[in-house]
Amino acid sequence: MARPKNSAAPDTSKAIELTAGAIERLTCRTDIKAQAFLRDTKAPGLRVRVTNTGAKSFVYEAKLNRQTIRRTIGDVRSWTIEQARAAARRLAVVLDNGQDPGELDRQAQVAREAQSVQEKAKALTVGELWPEYLETGRPKRKDAWKPRYLDDLKKMATPGGEKKKRGQGLTRPGPLFPLMALPLASVDEDVLKSWYDQETLAGKHQAARALMMFRGFLRWCSSKPEYRALTHREAGRAPAILENLPPTTHRIDKLLPEQIAGWWASVEQLPNLVHSVYLRALLLSGARREEVAALRWDRIDWRWKKITIADKFEQTRTIPLGSYMAHLLHGLPRRGSYVFHSEGSFGYVRDPRASMAKVLAECGVDYLTFHGLRRTFTQVARRIVPAGVPAQISGHKPSATAEGYSILALDELRPYMGQIEREFLRLAGINFSESTIEPVKLMAV
Incomplete structure (x- = not known):
């Protein structure tokens, strides 16, 4: 049998010792099949694959569990024959161990992707998560x-540098702002301790409040599967931090009965009518400052004398509208949907502290918070009505009502509300006729 000429294409039905010339002459007939393989005798399993378009590459082919495993090594223009043989031998060792090289590659790819995700997650900063917390947290x-509270959360993380609304200069960064640039995974107890110590220099109580807010953020992060592994949930409870927290004190400020007349008279003299009525409404209803501030006109039922306000524990609660309270509200100008209108972004009264400070200075009361008016309501009301009544009106938790007290219907509350209101008017020295809710002349006794 005559030897094939050097210019002839190699016979793909037989294994040969691969050479550069044989690979160069290798072809695939386009009218028969899409690809052809030329086997190597020196490295079993090594082949050169040629397609009907002329593309050539080294591949490794063998059997694993009776299934054909084919693995592309690389283009013949990039790999030498010896490099391809070495790669084929390495793949043969893998298959001899009962492993599929393709599956190992897929596992390696998954591992690389997981590593990439993990590295990106470790770089995730507090500031990137904070907006999501504000939107979906609770x-x-x-x-x-x-x-x-949501407004306070936003302010705690602001960068500052804006012109102050009151006074000169620029606003300072919020207490939590230094934490915003840090990766969440790096915020451990040492980092929080260092941050807290720095913030206490500006104010211990403000720093403590910011810490409480940030602990809520860490709880939220730990509740999310995607952030849980990055979160040091108990970092804010480290002993080194807790031992430096300012002592927790329960405020007990309130107006004494003999101080109500002077306070009331000073409130009536405020030039801001909205603030004047707002402060008296806090005292007469026992409601929380935000509940009263956000009262809308459409929540007042003048005919049936009741108002519906937001509630801390329920969505809303409805309480009787006393005659004097109706008189005060009826006298306010209607300049928007909120009863206690303000030109600010919220549309209602947000910060009447200046008016309260002016009142306290004039009436000689050293210290009183807005919540102190709520305590005053409870103190006065408990002397003249069943203990559970002021709790129900002012919106305390059910557990705070007197033992054995049954929740009363609105009509059952109404007489008690009248008694409470008349007692405050008596202490304030106000003579008021209940015949109408229209503005009437008030006469000091």
Whole structure:
């Protein structure tokens, strides 16, 4: 049998010792099949694959569990024959161990992708997650943030540098702002301790409040599967931090009965009518400051003398509208949907502290918070009505009502509300006719 000429294409039905010339002459007939293989005798399993378009590459082919395993090594223009043989031998060792090289590659790819995701996650900063927390987070056992608390959360993380609304200069960064640039995974107890110590220099109580807010953020992060592994949930409870927290004190400020007349008279003299009525409404209703501030005109039922306000524990609560309270509200100008209108972004009164400070200075009361008016309501009301009544009107938790007290219907509350209101008017020295809710002349006794 005559030897094939050097210019002839190699016979793909037989294994040969691969050479550069044989690979160069290798062809695939386009009218028969899409690809052809030329086997190597020196490295079993090594082949050169040629397609009907002329593309050539080294491949490794063998059997594993009776299935054909084919693995592309590389283009013949990039790999030498010896490099391809070495790669084929390595793949043969893998298959001899009962492993599929393709499956190993897929596992390696998955591992690389997981490593990439993990590295990106470790670089995720607090500031990137903070907006998501504000949007989807919520306090424990509650459905959503209260508007005022949400506003405080936003302010805590602001970078500052804006012109102050009151006074000169620029605003300082919020207490939590230094944490915003840090990767979440890096915020451990040492980092929080260093941050807290720095913030206490500006104010211990503000730093403590910021810490409480950030602990809520860490709880939220740990509740999310995608952030849980990155979160040091208990970092804010480290002993080194807790031992430096300012002592927790329960405020007990309130107006004494003999101080109500002077306070009331000073409130009536405020040039801001909205603030004047707002402060008296807090005292007469016992409601929380935000509940009263956000009262809308459409929540007042003048005919049936009741108002519906937001509630801390329920969505809303409805309480009787006393005659004097109706008189005060009826006298306010209607300049928007909110009863206690303000030109600010919220549309209602947000910060009447200046008016309160002016009142206290004039009446000689050293210290009183807005919540102190709520305590005053409870103190005065408990002396003249059943203990559970002021709790129900002012919106205390059910557990705070007196033992054995049954929740009363609105009509059952109404007489008690009248008694409470008349007692405050008596202490304030106000003579008021209940014949109408229209503005009437008030006469000091």
